[in-house]
Amino acid sequence: MFLSVKELELRKIGFDRIFEPGQIEFTGEDLEQGSPLHAAGSAEMLPESGGQLRVWGSYTVEMAAQCDRCLAPVRYPLNATFDLYYRPASDVPEEEEVKIDAGEAEIGFYEDGLDLEDILREQVLLALPMQRVCNESCKGICPGCGRNRNETACDCKPGLDDRWGALREIKL
């Protein structure tokens, strides 16, 4: 859904939409959208602001990823709000651009308008933890025998992994 500046100059735009998995691009992030994403909110051009846009609302979705340590599926039910401000890209003087990149990450810029899908994608990525684990205490997969150490304890000792692997091969 494109939030066009031309339209926002005339009126506030409300949205209440369901995005099925696949409609918002999450590939390349090792993520899957596990449920439809429901987003509702509004976009408007703030009066007397020199063209500043505000987009706010809330969304719910369930995302799914693999545990970074044991590869088990991890589900992230998200239910969050957002309140974002965007300034016209043409308004930014060259030097200020650098300053804003460093400090004011919460301010974005637009040219002809904003893609609601892009905004939601960014919000979902921000809401997810950097490290995606099934459990803080997940023991992960043993590099020696490949067992999931949350399920099975193994006798592998750090540093002896290669020898154990070699032994098993001889037995086979």
Ligand SMILES: [Zn+2]
């Ligand atoms: Zn895990």
Ligand SMILES: [Zn+2]
């Ligand atoms: Zn092991």
